[in-house]
Amino acid sequence: MKPTKKDISSLRSTLEYLKENGELVSTDVEVDPHLEVAAIQKHFDGGAPLLWEKVKGYPNARICNNIYATAERIARLFDVDDPRKLKFKAVEAIRQPLPPIVVKDAPCQEVVITRDVDVWDVVPMISHSKTDPGRTLGAGNTVVRGQHFWGGSHIGYNRMNFRGPDYSSFQISPGSHMDQIATHWYKKGPIPVTINIGVPPACTMMAGAGFTYVILPRGCDELGVAGALQGFPVELVKARTQDAWSIANAEYVIEGYVDTTQKVWESPLAEKEDQQGKYDFHPEWSGYMGKAYRTYKFQATAITHRKDRPLYYGLIVHAMDDHFIDVTMREACFLELAERIVPGLCIDTNIPMGMTDWGGVIFQVQKRRSRDEGLQRNILSAALSISLGAKLGIVVDEDVDIYNMEDIMWALATRVNPKDDILTVCEGGFGQTFQPAERSSAGDRQWTQSNIRFSGGMAIDATRPFIYKDAFRRASYExxxxxxxxxxxxxxxxxxxxxxxxxxxxxxxxxx
Structure with missing residues (x-):
């Protein structure tokens, strides 16, 4: 049997590879983007890639998701045999980015709409739950390149709710790259961006790498990192209506700008009651219902897309698909952080689903000598400090399996002195409103970032003292x-x- 040729330069070529490999589950039964897509994906959470060939109300569109729902599948897409080793390839991509290249003609601009722009008519956005404020756009990857990102390139996620045909809310996580951009360019004019939907897998992985900006600082080349991860440059094309850039192989692109002089509510109910952080949005990565806020305004100026049945990547947020999108590059960034603090001490990192993507990290270290003692705490403290809102960091020895949560619990139960080995990091610092424990600290005031105080991250040192290593030798049978x-x-x-x-x-x- 001839081996299946793999092409991950676009979402549709990736789907074709998965189809030929017998992995893709598709259906010709019409699906409703209102609630049905999300409910079906949750049924198959952690399972096969899904494709809907017919979408209610959108005869020329298709919807897919769940491609990234297993670590094994992601690793295979990037030619890595062991999914636990993918982060090491990602570290090399961070160290040696492969800059994007510019093309004149691109699939994402086969159809160009610049007059009477109506996103609702073109893009099959999905809703997640009955308490959502309707169908929202969570699948878009914001791209900012050039002077508005200090000469580099940024790609990330910003949830959006189109309150009109051509304008939307634009949620920005406090402290994120997009927050840094909006802060620097605040009221200095429109910030040109493109919202790219249905992008190559490497771009998707890079877009999920939030809150590790010591390793990926402003002005870095995030699209270059994506290029190095996939092994060839990401192709970009100049936007038609903005001084911005689109991912050439995207399925849909919404061109526009962020207006920091105007605000838009994410939810009609929140707007009516004039309450931020109280009324439901869609479920979020923390495992709780997201809450609606008032955000800067995104103004769409054009929609471009592929001519032949473009694909909308309708992922749900609290699921394995989104989890691996969020943690693949974050694990690599934490590994690189540890390496920069003390080369050679940290040998692996893991962010299990229970740590809620951006909520924590597990480090595995191998102490080489007695003077390494304590450096594991430097790593923990740094990680919880730079990743805003991270609640839990754990460090264990090389004889503990960081991918087995029972083994982690064994280490916590047998190697942690609660008086000396549990540290509070950044108490009273800067947290995240996505965490209810932080939101509720606002009390009777509106539950916004300005009114909350971070309770602190919990750093747990579950390593054995180096000088007593022999006393902690694990039981063994022949x-x-x-x-x-x-x-x-x-x-x-x-x-x-x-x-x-x-x-x-x-x-x-x-x-x-």
Missing amino acids: VDMVDLAKFYTKDQIKKAKETQVDYAKFMADRGI
Whole structure:
């Protein structure tokens, strides 16, 4: 059988590869972008890539999602055999970006709409839950390049709700790159941007890498990092109505500008009641319902898209698909942060789903000598300080599996002195309103960033003291010295292991 040719230069070529590989689940049954797409994806959370060929109200559109719902699939897209090693490839991409190139003609501009712009007529935005303020745009990747990003390129997510045919709210996370841009250019004129929908996988991965700006500072080349990750430059094309750039292989692009002189409410109910941070938006990465705020205004000036049935990437936010989009580059950034603080000490990082994408990180270190002692806490404190709103950081030794949460719990239960090893970092500092624990600190005042105070991040040092390393040697059994086949048949071995729960199997395989 001829091996399937892989092309990840666009979303549609990636879908074609997944289809030929037998992974894509598609349907010709018409789907409603209002609630149905999100509900179906949640049913298949962590499962196969999904494609809807027919979309209610949009005869020329298709919707897809769930492509990034497993770490194994993402790693394979980027030619990495072990998904745990993808972050190491991403670190090299951060260190050696491959700058984007400019093309004159692009698939994303096969159709250009500059008059009577109506995003609702063209883009099949989805709604997530019954309490959403309607169908919203969460799939767009904002691109800012050139002078408005200090000579570099930025790509990220900004949730949007089109309150009219051509204007929208534009949610900006406090402290983010887009917040830095808006702060610098505040009331100095329109900020030209493009909202790119249905982009190549590497661009999607890069867009999720929020709040690690010590490693990816303003003026860096985030699209260059995406290019290095995929192994070839990202192609850009000049926008038709703005001094901005579009991802050439995107499916849809909304051109426009952010107006920092005007505000738009994210929700009609929040606007009616004049209350920020109280009424529901869609579910958010923290695992709680997002809340509606008043934001800067995004004004659309054009819509461009592919002619042949463009794809809308209608992802839901609190799901494995979004989780791996958010953490793939963040894990790499934390690994690079640790390497810059003390080269060679940190050997791996992991952000499990329970840490809610931007809510925390686990470091694995290997102490080499007694004077390494304490450096693990420098890493933890730095990570929780630079990643605004991060609530939990854990560091463990090389003999603990950071991908097995029961093993993490074992380390916490057996290696942590609650008096000395649990630290509070940045108490009273800057947090995130996406976390209810932070929002509620505003009390009777409006639950906005200006009124909250960060309760602090919890740093837990679950490493053994280097000088007492031998006292913490894990229990071990000589599983490698016996050959089970000498005593039992294959069926007997299989039957005997059928009832093993995951952690029992984990310990049995390692003889611990």
